Amino acid sequence: MAEPYSMIIIGDGWRSRFLCRMAQAVPDRLRVNLVVGHHADRLEAIARDYGVPTSADADAVAATAADFVAVVVSWPATPGLVAQLAEQGRYVYCETPPAPDMEGLRALWARIADRAELVQVGEQYYRMPGHASRLALVRSGVVGTPNSVEIASTHMYHAVALIRDYLGIGLEPATVNARSFTAPMLDPLHFDGWEVDPQPKPLETQIATIDFGEGRYGLYNFVDNQWWNPLLSRRIVIRGSLGEIVDDSVMRFKDGVPMPSRIEYRRLGRDMNLEGNEVATASFDGSVIWRNPCPGSYLSEDDLAVADHLIAMGRYVRGEGPEIYPLAAGIHDHALGLAIGESARTHADVRVEGEPWMYAR
Numbered sequence: 001m002a003e004p005y006s007m008i009i010i011g012d013g014w015r016s017r018f019l020c021r022m023a024q025a026v027p028d029r030l031r032v033n034l035v036v037g038h039h040a041d042r043l044e045a046i047a048r049d050y051g052v053p054t055s056a057d058a059d060a061v062a063a064t065a066a067d068f069v070a071v072v073v074s075w076p077a078t079p080g081l082v083a084q085l086a087e088q089g090r091y092v093y094c095e096t097p098p099a100p101d102m103e104g105l106r107a108l109w110a111r112i113a114d115r116a117e118l119v120q121v122g123e124q125y126y127r128m129p130g131h132a133s134r135l136a137l138v139r140s141g142v143v144g145t146p147n148s149v150e151i152a153s154t155h156m157y158h159a160v161a162l163i164r165d166y167l168g169i170g171l172e173p174a175t176v177n178a179r180s181f182t183a184p185m186l187d188p189l190h191f192d193g194w195e196v197d198p199q200p201k202p203l204e205t206q207i208a209t210i211d212f213g214e215g216r217y218g219l220y221n222f223v224d225n226q227w228w229n230p231l232l233s234r235r236i237v238i239r240g241s242l243g244e245i246v247d248d249s250v251m252r253f254k255d256g257v258p259m260p261s262r263i264e265y266r267r268l269g270r271d272m273n274l275e276g277n278e279v280a281t282a283s284f285d286g287s288v289i290w291r292n293p294c295p296g297s298y299l300s301e302d303d304l305a306v307a308d309h310l311i312a313m314g315r316y317v318r319g320e321g322p323e324i325y326p327l328a329a330g331i332h333d334h335a336l337g338l339a340i341g342e343s344a345r346t347h348a349d350v351r352v353e354g355e356p357w358m359y360a361r
Helices: 014-025 040-050 078-087 102-118 129-140 156-167 301-317 327-346
Strands: 005-010 030-036 068-071 092-095 119-122 146-152 174-185 201-213 216-223 235-240 243-246 249-254 257-267 279-284 287-291 350-352
Touching: 005 014, 005 301, 014 030, 014 040, 014 301, 030 040, 030 301, 068 078, 068 301, 078 092, 078 102, 102 119, 102 327, 119 301, 119 327, 129 156, 129 235, 129 243, 129 257, 129 279, 129 287, 129 301, 146 156, 156 201, 156 216, 156 327, 174 327, 201 327, 327 350
Parallel strands: 005 030, 005 068, 068 092, 092 119, 146 216
Antiparallel strands: 146 235, 174 201, 174 350, 201 216, 235 243, 243 249, 249 257, 257 279, 279 287
């Protein structure tokens, strides 16, 4: 087998540990050659927990070989570090978003537009089993030409990236109209764990339309902490010229009648199944439309998507596969996400157009 795809990780926070855990789960596919950070206690814990080399010396990056460098530092520090690495000729896997605001996005693109092919952005959602399966159906033409996507699941640039993927459109101009609403609701689970005695509290909901023209639009609906809140469902609707997909249900016109079908998942570890604990395949109308890219890793669906994304980054760097999520796309989706926030604050339409990255090829 070929050597595992290798990476250097810059940053010693929770996201760095996340990437180390992915490499630990699929050691035949991924390897961490070095983790660089500023906190001795964190680096010591990473070395102990994952058995990877660590260093507090930033110069160690230049002295270490790897397929790519994963940048997982703070928002303000990200664009400068990404640009510096690209200018050195290193391939970079950059966490989303690549810069925190429009000024930063424009400055980053101006600085490394001629080296943009070296930078890919970490946007794994479209590789999750559900999204990957729905995308496969949309691209096969099951519901005809897609014209609208509604997402109530994740926020800002993540949701925008999915909307563009499902619609099959590039870095096109768009008009954003958004509003915010606040109402009380329980919010019992967070990144740090469960609340002891949760009570309803004000949560903000942002709803936006993203109009790409020619009848194509996205409907964005996100509630504070929706990622973690177990009381809030995830919903996605993709409408096309011949039908629609609602979560895992498909309704389209076929053989002269409206025909319902479903995406079905084969999940291991249920009942008497002893093959492990993971999703193995997704199928539609008797055909497999998605397969677990890391069988036997027993990763959750989100973890699996991240591992697959990192492996795909390695393939890209070695010339074995296409780009995974180009810098221009990461910048554009965050620009549209920022437009959602601006429109919600100003109660006015926000137009995103004429930006230099939109002309990247």
